[in-house]
Amino acid sequence: MASEKDKEPLELPTVEELAARHGVEAWALAGVRVRERWPIGFRVKEEVFLKAVERFLKGPTDGGSR
Numbered sequence: 134m135a136s137e138k139d140k141e142p143l144e145l146p147t148v149e150e151l152a153a154r155h156g157v158e159a160w161a162l163a164g165v166r167v168r169e170r171w172p173i174g175f176r177v178k179e180e181v182f183l184k185a186v187e188r189f190l191k192g193p194t195d196g197g198s199r
Contacts, residue, residue: 149174168189
């Protein structure tokens with residue numbers, strides 16, 4: 134029987150690929166990358182990316198972490 138780890142893709146998608154897949158606009162992707170300190174081409178799990186986008190879009194606009 135295959136474990137859960139065996140079912141994961143060998144290579145994670147880049148944040149740019151995930152942004153294109155989920156219709157995240159360029160300005161939002163740029164903001165997420167700055168907030169999360171992700172360089173161009175950073176690879177991350179889809180659920181981590183989506184949570185980061187949600188935090189960015191619903192977060193404060195004054196740079197705080199409320």
